[in-house]
Amino acid sequence: MSLIKEISTNIRSGHYSAHDIVTHYLNLIQKTNSSIKSVTRILEERALKAAHHIDSLIASGKDPGPLAGVPFGVKDLFDLEGEITTSGSQVFKNKKPASKDAAVIQRLCEAGAIPIATLNMDEFAYGFITDNSYYGITRNPHDTSRFAGGSSGGSAASVAAGILPFSLGSDTNGSIRIPAALCGVWGIRPTYNSMPMQGVYPLSESCDTVGPFCQNITDLKIVCDVMAGTFNSSVNALSSNLKVAQLGGWFERDVNPEILKVIQDIMVLFQSDKKIELQYVEQARIASYLMTASEGGALHLPILRKYPLKYDPDTRDRLIAGAMLPTSSYLQAKKIEQWFKIYINTLFKEYDLLIAPTTGDIAPKIDDPVVTVEGKSVSAYTNIGIYTQSLSLTGCPILSVPITRDGNLPFGLQIMAKPFQEHLLFEVGAMLEQKGIAKASILQQKTTI
Amino acid sequence: MNNFSAEFIDKLSKMIDLKIPQEAFKGVQHNLQFLEDYSKIIQECDLNQPKTEEPNI
Numbered sequence: 187m188s189l190i191k192e193i194s195t196n197i198r199s200g201h202y203s204a205h206d207i208v209t210h211y212l213n214l215i216q217k218t219n220s221s222i223k224s225v226t227r228i229l230e231e232r233a234l235k236a237a238h239h240i241d242s243l244i245a246s247g248k249d250p251g252p253l254a255g256v257p258f259g260v261k262d263l264f265d266l267e268g269e270i271t272t273s274g275s276q277v278f279k280n281k282k283p284a285s286k287d288a289a290v291i292q293r294l295c296e297a298g299a300i301p302i303a304t305l306n307m308d309e310f311a312y313g314f315i316t317d318n319s320y321y322g323i324t325r326n327p328h329d330t331s332r333f334a335g336g337s338s339g340g341s342a343a344s345v346a347a348g349i350l351p352f353s354l355g356s357d358t359n360g361s362i363r364i365p366a367a368l369c370g371v372w373g374i375r376p377t378y379n380s381m382p383m384q385g386v387y388p389l390s391e392s393c394d395t396v397g398p399f400c401q402n403i404t405d406l407k408i409v410c411d412v413m414a415g416t417f418n419s420s421v422n423a424l425s426s427n428l429k430v431a432q433l434g435g436w437f438e439r440d441v442n443p444e445i446l447k448v449i450q451d452i453m454v455l456f457q458s459d460k461k462i463e464l465q466y467v468e469q470a471r472i473a474s475y476l477m478t479a480s481e482g483g484a485l486h487l488p489i490l491r492k493y494p495l496k497y498d499p500d501t502r503d504r505l506i507a508g509a510m511l512p513t514s515s516y517l518q519a520k521k522i523e524q525w526f527k528i529y530i531n532t533l534f535k536e537y538d539l540l541i542a543p544t545t546g547d548i549a550p551k552i553d554d555p556v557v558t559v560e561g562k563s564v565s566a567y568t569n570i571g572i573y574t575q576s577l578s579l580t581g582c583p584i585l586s587v588p589i590t591r592d593g594n595l596p597f598g599l600q601i602m603a604k605p606f607q608e609h610l611l612f613e614v615g616a617m618l619e620q621k622g623i624a625k626a627s628i629l630q631q632k633t634t635i
Numbered sequence: 636m637n638n639f640s641a642e643f644i645d646k647l648s649k650m651i652d653l654k655i656p657q658e659a660f661k662g663v664q665h666n667l668q669f670l671e672d673y674s675k676i677i678q679e680c681d682l683n684q685p686k687t688e689e690p691n692i
């Protein structure tokens with residue numbers, strides 16, 4: 187069921203006012219945020235003003251848009267008019283406020299949605315965990331002793347906690363997919379360059395994308411379409427005879443057998459037993475890592491020259507090292523990117539969809555931040571992205587499918603299609619949701635409007 | 636073993652006109668070693684020759 191349609195229908199019909207809805211979610215944030223630290227700023231004045239405007243439009247018989255009065259939150263790297271875009275860093279705390287909303291936010295507001303909060307992230311989006319040295323660690327709403335993932339952890343956790351109907355994040359090497367998986371919500375890394383990036387503070391322009399987190403697949407499509415400027419609220423029935431393959435090899439190593447079992451169940455649904463071991467996955471992952479290091483380092487170099495001590499030390503040292511990476515290494519990484527894109531494109535002549543896990547297991551514990559790689563416990567901070575980084579190079583759209591299990595923490599799967607085939611991902615997501623295989627884990631909030 | 640001496644990092648930092656704070660030195664040294672190890676892996680990667688003759692489909 188679409189929460190966005192439910193909210194906007196109730197507001198349009200006058201059952202609730204936009205003011206009621208916004209106040210409800212502002213109260214939820216106030217009650218819940220101290221336990222999960224997903225929200226960094228509450229935009230109360232702007233939100234209530236926008237709600238008043240929506241209510242006035244409705245009262246005068248005008249159409250407020252398909253997202254009428256629906257509140258949302260944004261990762262702290264999207265420009266919001268009149269607000270400082272911190273990118274999760276104290277380096278920017280005295281920056282000039284943004285003169286206008288980021289392009290995707292403009293589109294959502296024109297459709298009637300109301301931004302009510304900015305959301306926690308790893309500093310400058312350079313992480314997979316959301317451990318922010320100023321705002322704190324964003325905790326997983328399903329188990330607050332565990333991480334929410336990152337770098338869009340605040341965005342995923344807020345939707346999973348039921349304190350926002352949807353949120354926006356960004357994905358360079360996994361920063362939508364990983365928190366979506368660990369928090370058990372729907373997310374999508376759209377086709378590279380399919381979303382306008384004006385007003386989004388970058389990390390690595392070769393890989394940066396922006397996308398939403400939602401409680402269900404219908405809402406994900408609605409928000410994605412509005413952001414892309416292609417709004418069409420219907421999800422078509424799934425085409426028959428889809429050719430689907432599971433990514434094996436690298437993408438099976440150290441993965442919890444329960445996750446692999448769900449992938450197997452989905453493969454049975456598609457009547458497919460095809461498994462592909464991608465070539466040069468390790469090299470693709472490294473290429474993605476080096477491109478991010480070099481592009482991020484170059485971007486930050488002018489600021490590092492002036493304010494090196496204002497950065498979180500870990501972020502700073504990685505950016506400085508990246509700025510020193512030789513051009514020959516960067517160019518070799520770009521060559522691998524080009525090769526990998528062509529290679530994946532060849533596979534998509536044979537297949538419609540490729541399926542892989544998002545992470546190897548459930549969310550790591552905050553006091554034991556490790557994942558398993560080649561049978562050894564290694565840092566989750568640098569290694570939890572081993573199944574997402576290489577796929578970022580492809581430029582393809584990747585859906586993060588939430589799998590909920592009673593009494594256990596959720597996990598997520600990646601389903602990838604060829605560029606600009608997001609509609610296929612939404613169709614597959616809808617089918618998996620309808621069959622009960624995919625389902626978001628959303629905490630039920632006790633308060634009601 | 637870390638291949639990046641203080642002197643070498645100092646020369647690199649001059650090339651990019653960046654004065655590295657003293658407290659950043661160890662972290663930068665650690666990350667540079669990481670980047671070097673990764674760079675070696677991809678420099679050795681011969682993309683003209685696929686690992687297998689046929690795509691592994």
